[in-house]
Amino acid sequence: MIRISRRAALGIGTTFATGIGARCLFAQANPIRGPITLVVPFAAGGATDIVSRLVAKRLSELIGQSVIVENVAGAGGITGATRIARGAPDGSVLLMGTVSTHAINPLMAAKPPYDPLSDFTPVSLVAVVPNVIVVSQKTPAKDIQGLIAWLKTEPGKHTYGSSGNGTPPHLSGELFKSMAGVSMTHVPYRGGGPAMTDLVGGQIPILFDVLSGAAGFIRDSAVRALGITTKVRSPSFPDLPTVAEQGLANYETYTWNAVFAPPGMPEAMSRYLSARFKEAVDDAEIQKRLRELSADPIGSTPEQLTEQVKSEMAKWRPVIESVGLKQN
Template identity: 45%
Template sequence: MKTTMHTINRRQLLALSASTVVLPAFAQSKYPSKPVTILVPFAAGGTTDILGRLIGRHLATRLGGSVIIDNKPGAGGGVGASMVAKAAGDGHTLLMGTIGTHAINQYLYKKLAYDPFKDFAPVSLVAMVPNVLVVHPSQPFKTVKEMIAYAKANPGKLNYASAGNGTSIHLSGAMFEQMAQVDMVHVPYKGSAPAVADLLAGQTNCMFDNLPSSMPHIKSGALRAIAVTSGQRFPALPHVPTIAESGLPGYDATSWFGLWAPASTPADLVARLNQEINKILSLPEVKQTMLDQGAEAAPDTPQQFAAFIQSEAAKWSKVVKAANVQLD
C-alpha cells in the first residue's frame, strides 16, 4: 500500500453529513436483529480489550441485545481490522480500533489488507490514553535521566517490550531511542497483556505501555512508573512526570481508541451507533472507570472523528519515517 494520505470517499462523506438527521424507522426497529460483535484486534487483557469490553457491556444494555467481544490479534491489529473491513455493513460487526490500525499501519506495512480510510465508517472516538514508561522494580534507575544514563553506559543491554511491531507502544519506545540517542533492544509481543506479563516476571526491563493495562500493577507496586508519554501529566497519576519534563523536551505520544463500522454501513445506523456510544461515554461511572484505569473518555461526532484520524495519520507518518520502521 502506498504511504500517502487517502481522502474519505464520497459515500463516507455523504454518510457523515447525514449523521445528524432524524433516524428513520429502519435503524430503530430492525437493529440489532442478532448479536453484535465488537472485534478487538489485540489479545485479551490489553487496553483495547479493556475498553472494548467496557463499551460492549453498556452497548448491550442500550441496544437490548447481546454484544460479543471477539479477540483477533496479529499484525499490529491488522488481522482483526481487515476482518471488519470485509464484514457486512449491517451494524452487527464493529471494530474497536486504535491509533495503530488507522493512523500508523498504512505507513509501516508494505502491503496492508485494508484501507484505513476507504474501508471503514468512523463511528466515534472512544478514549485518549497516554502511554506510560514502566520498569521492573529490579531495574537500577528511577527517573528518565537515570534511565538514559544507564542505557548510554550499557548500549544494547536495556530492552523494552511492546504490544507488537509498529504499535504506538513500539513507536513510543522508538521515539525515545531517537530523541535520547540511546541503543535499546525492542521485544515485540502479540498484545499488551503478554508483554506486561513478561515484564512483571522480569523477563524484560521496561515498556512504554498504554496506561490502562499497566495501571493496576503501578498501584500495587509490581511495576514502577517512570514517566507518562503525553504532553501533560495524567490526572490519575499526578506524581508521575512527563517524559518531556524529565529530560526530553518535545516528547509527546498519546494513544487513542475508537469504534468503526464497515464502510458500507448505512448513515442512519452509523448515527444511531454514534449516539449510543456518546451516551455511554457521558455516563459518570464509565468516565470514572476509564480514568481509574488510565484513559479519558473522548466522545465526538463521526465527522470530528474522521478529521482527527486524518490529522493523526499525517503526524505519525513522519514518526514512522524518522524511526525507519517498515514491516512486511
C-alpha cells in the same frame, strides 16, 4: 497535526455534530434494525476487549437492542478490521479499532488489506489509554532525565522491552530514542505480561508498556514508573509526571479505542451511532470503570475521529520507516 488530549476532550461534547444540535441527535429514532455485533480484533481478556464489553453493555441499554461483542483475533488486528472493511453498512456490524488497526498495521504492510480512511465509516473515539515508561528496581534512573543520562553514559549497552515488534509500546520506545538522542536495543516479547515479568525479575532494565497493564505493578512498587507518555498527567497517577514535563516537550504517545463501521454507511446512521456511543461513554459508571483501567473516556464526532486517524498516520509513518518496519 491534530491530537485529542484530555483538555481537548472536555470540549468535544460542545461541538458534537456539525449543523445539528445534540438534542436533535439524541431524539432521533433508531435507524438500525436488529442486533449489532461489535468486533474486537484481539483476543478476549485484553484492554480493548474489556473496554468494548463495558461500552457495549451500556449501548445496548440505550438503544434497546442486543450489542454482541465478538473477538476476531489474528494478524495483530488485521483479520477483524478486514472483516468490517468488507461488511454491510447497515449497522449490523461495527469494529472497535485501535491505533494498531488504523495507523500502525496499514503503514507497516507492503500491501495493506484495507485503507484506514476510505474503507471505514468513522463513528466515535471512545477512550485513550496512555503508555508509560517503567524501569526495574535495579535500574539507577529515578526520572526521565536520569534515564537519558544513564543511557548516554553507556550507549548501546542497555535494552528495553515491549509487547512485540510494531506494537504501540515498541514504537513509543523508538520515538523516545530518536527524540532523546539515546541508543538502546529493543527486545520484543509476545505480549506485555511476559515483558513485565522480565522487568520485575531484572532481565531487562526498561519497559515501554500500556498504563492499564502496568498500573498494578507500579502501585505495588514492583517496578518504578518514570513518566506518562501523554501530554497531561493521568488521573490514575496524578503524581507521576509526563515525559513531556521532563524535558521532551513534544513527546506524546498513547493507544486508543474507537468505533468504525463498514464503508458507505448512511450519514444519519453513523451520526446516530456516534451520539449513542458518546452517551454511553458519558455515563458516570462507565467513566468510573474506564478510569479504573487507566483509560480516559472521550466520545467524539466522526469528523474528529477522522482527524485522529490522519494525525496518527502522519506521526508514525517516519518512525516506522526509520526503524525499518515497513514490509517488503
